[in-house]
Amino acid sequence: MNRIIAAAGGAFALAISLTGAAKAQDFINVLTGGTSGVYYPLGAGLANIYGEKIEGVRTQVQSTKASVENMNLIQEGRGEIAFALGDTVAAAWAGVEEAGFPAKLDQLRGIAAIYPNYIQIVASKDSGITDFAGLKGASLSVGAPASGTELNARAIFGAMDMSYDDLGKTEYLPFAESVELIKNRQLDATLQSAGLGVASIRDLASSLPITMVAVPAEVAEKLGAPYIAATIPAGTYDGQDADVPTVAVSNYLVTSAGVSDDLAYAMTKELFENLDTLAASHQAATLIKLENALDGMPIPLHPGAERYYREQGLLK
Numbered sequence: 001m002n003r004i005i006a007a008a009g010g011a012f013a014l015a016i017s018l019t020g021a022a023k024a025q026d027f028i029n030v031l032t033g034g035t036s037g038v039y040y041p042l043g044a045g046l047a048n049i050y051g052e053k054i055e056g057v058r059t060q061v062q063s064t065k066a067s068v069e070n071m072n073l074i075q076e077g078r079g080e081i082a083f084a085l086g087d088t089v090a091a092a093w094a095g096v097e098e099a100g101f102p103a104k105l106d107q108l109r110g111i112a113a114i115y116p117n118y119i120q121i122v123a124s125k126d127s128g129i130t131d132f133a134g135l136k137g138a139s140l141s142v143g144a145p146a147s148g149t150e151l152n153a154r155a156i157f158g159a160m161d162m163s164y165d166d167l168g169k170t171e172y173l174p175f176a177e178s179v180e181l182i183k184n185r186q187l188d189a190t191l192q193s194a195g196l197g198v199a200s201i202r203d204l205a206s207s208l209p210i211t212m213v214a215v216p217a218e219v220a221e222k223l224g225a226p227y228i229a230a231t232i233p234a235g236t237y238d239g240q241d242a243d244v245p246t247v248a249v250s251n252y253l254v255t256s257a258g259v260s261d262d263l264a265y266a267m268t269k270e271l272f273e274n275l276d277t278l279a280a281s282h283q284a285a286t287l288i289k290l291e292n293a294l295d296g297m298p299i300p301l302h303p304g305a306e307r308y309y310r311e312q313g314l315l316k
Contacts, residue, residue: 031082033066036176038195039083045281067148068100075105085148086226090298109302115287116248123189125209138188139169141178149193175200195284205237212244264304
């Protein structure tokens with residue numbers, strides 16, 4: 001009888017142990033953007049790194065409508081790490097209703113500033129558009145509705161003393177769909193907020209002659225942080241023979257207050273210790289620097305990330 005009780009007790013203990021192990025296993029859902037943008041390939045690369053380097057984790061990459069949706073999903077506990085534009089993160093933390101946040105998203109916590117998004121306005125050569133004023137009366141896609149790209153578009157139009165009412169037609173479409181319409185002569189131009197060399201614009205430039213439309217430097221001065229003046233270097237896309245001035249906005253990796261300190265620490269550490277591997281996913285990763293990780297962070301750092309930065313001497 002004692003042996004039977006002991007055996008039953010051992011089986012019960014094993015069941016508890018296995019249950020504990022299952023609960024200890026972490027899951028990381030990486031929230032990205034559309035598959036033709038930069039967030040998605042970088043997110044897939046990051047998920048692979050986490051799956052290989054962080055013991056006991058399972059990873060998933062989720063394609064989303066990007067910044068605004070990502071912040072709402074993080075708030076709801078439906079993702080462990082997300083890509084987002086700096087102005088969107090700031091609006092989410094403040095609870096700016098017109099940006100898609102009726103209430104303050106108080107669960108957001110910072111992991112790192114990563115690379116800048118460049119505002120890239122591309123028109124077909126046939127459209128005859130050569131400058132920003134030339135968009136008046138033209139058809140333009142400004143990104144998916146209430147996306148980070150569309151928030152950027154609204155801000156830039158305002159700084160140029162223009163609005164969507166000045167356009168002949170306004171489309172609210174993701175990057176790849178915008179490009180397809182331009183290829184089919186159903187759209188004049190697209191505004192895309194993304195890393196340099198984004199796949200959608202590379203595809204368009206390889207299909208027909210394009211014009212990169214400049215955004216004057218004074219727009220960055222007018223808008224202020226997190227916008228900065230930037231340049232799209234000549235040769236970034238086929239047929240782009242000269243540097244093109246524009247504005248840029250920093251991207252951030254954001255997590256939730258509900259993510260454990262240990263997991264947030266590991267996600268931060270493996271990001272910066274595997275940048276060469278991540279760069280194989282997309283060239284935008286070459287712009288991610290540890291020394292810039294805290295630049296302009298619009299929300300509180302996660303304590304796990306903070307621990308890593310203290311180890312690296314970025315925080316005292």
